[in-house]
Structure formats: C-alpha cells, structure tokens
Amino acid sequence: xxxxxxxxxxxxxxxxxxxxxxxxxxxxxxxxxxxxxxxxxxxxxxxxxxxxxxxxxxxxxxxxxxxxxxxxxxxxxxxxxxxxxxxxxxxxxxxxxxxxxxxxxxxxxxxxxxxxxxxxxxxxxxxxxxxxxxxxxxxxxxxxxxxxxxxxxxxxxxxxxxxxxxxxx
Numbered sequence: 001x002x003x004x005x006x007x008x009x010x011x012x013x014x015x016x017x018x019x020x021x022x023x024x025x026x027x028x029x030x031x032x033x034x035x036x037x038x039x040x041x042x043x044x045x046x047x048x049x050x051x052x053x054x055x056x057x058x059x060x061x062x063x064x065x066x067x068x069x070x071x072x073x074x075x076x077x078x079x080x081x082x083x084x085x086x087x088x089x090x091x092x093x094x095x096x097x098x099x100x101x102x103x104x105x106x107x108x109x110x111x112x113x114x115x116x117x118x119x120x121x122x123x124x125x126x127x128x129x130x131x132x133x134x135x136x137x138x139x140x141x142x143x144x145x146x147x148x149x150x151x152x153x154x155x156x157x158x159x160x161x162x163x164x165x166x167x168x169x
Contacts, residue, residue, distance in 0.1 A: 001014065003131075038071045038072050038073050038077060039071075039073060039077050041070075041071045041073075042067055042071040042073045042077070042078070046061045046067065047084070049062055050085065051147075053151055054158055056090050056091065057093060057158065058091065058158070059086070059088055059091045060085065060095040060096075060097065060147060061084060061085050061095070061097070062096075062097045063078065063081070063096070063098045063099065064099045064143060065100075065101065075098065078098070082108040082110055082132075086111070092113075092115050093109065093110075093117075093120070093154050093157075093158070094110040094111070095108070095151075095154065096110075097143075097150065102139065103138070103139025104138045104140075105136065105141065105146045106136055107124070107136065107150055108132070109128075109132070109135075109150075109154075110132055111132075115157060115158065116130045117129065117130060117133035119157050120153050120154055120157050121133035121134055121135040123156070124136075124137065124150070137150075
C-alpha cells in the first residue's frame with residue numbers, strides 16, 4: 001500500500017481480505033519486521049561499506065561474495081535490501097550492487113522524482129520502471145570498476161534530467 005502504483009482496486013482487495021478476518025498485524029510483522037540473524041549481519045556489513053556520492057544524493061550499497069561467505073546469506077535472504085539506501089533522507093538514487101557467485105554484479109536502482117531509474121539501467125543494457133530498475137555487469141568488472149561504471153551513468157542522468165541536483169562531486 002505504500003508505493004505509487006497502489007490503486008483503489010488494491011485497497012479494495014485489502015479491505016475485502018480484512019473483512020474475511022486476515023490478521024494484518026501478523027502478516028506485516030512477518031513480511032516487513034522480521035529478519036534472520038544472518039540477514040541482519042550482512043546488512044550491518046553492507047551499511048558499514050555504504051558510500052555516498054553526488055552531494056549525498058546517491059547512496060550505493062555493495063554486497064560482496066566475501067559478505068555472503070562470512071554470513072552464510074544467499075540472494076533469497078536479501079529481499080528488500082535494495083530499498084535501504086533510498087530510505088536515507090536526501091538520497092534520491094539508491095543503488096545496490098550484489099556480486100554474483102559466478103562473477104559479475106546484479107545491480108538494482110531505486111529512485112525518487114525527478115530521477116528515472118530505468119534511464120540509468122538502460123545505459124547498461126537493463127531496464128525496469130521509473131522508480132525501480134536493474135541491470136547486470138559481467139565478471140570482467142572488479143568491485144571498484146563496477147561502482148565506477150554504475151556511478152558514471154547515475155551522474156549522467158542526474159546532470160541531464162535534474163539540472164542543479166548535483167555539483168561536481
């Protein structure tokens with residue numbers, strides 16, 4: 001119910017489910033307020049490594065293979081991690097890079113107006129929606145090179161589409 005694509009129909013369906021007796025508090029607790037210990041440990045590592053760019057308008061979280069190995073987390077344990085960086089006050093572009101086991105990176109981009117996430121990801125062969133998009137970078141990229149590559153396109157979209165949002169950082 002908290003995203004911009006929520007419709008009146010969605011809310012009516014939710015109301016119907018409540019009238020049928022579903023326990024919304026328990027569903028919310030399980031879905032949004034419960035994390036495994038290994039997930040919390042990986043989040044801690046990722047937050048410690050988080051970087052800010054472009055006058056703190058972009059935050060990038062990197063989850064490395066080493067983090068996966070240290071915590072025992074798998075990709076499926078990280079549902080929702082992509083929204084963390086965008087939840088920071090002042091950040092309008094949140095980037096999450098996950099290093100894949102076979103090499104390369106899965107990149108998720110989340111944005112607020114006026115930035116279009118799909119414009120960033122299209123430049124790297126990906127796609128998605130205006131507020132949520134993704135792309136991939138191959139195994140030839142190191143962690144640092146992958147960051148530089150995605151940040152190059154974030155910067156270009158910030159400069160092109162949002163005049164005055166960033167200075168020269």
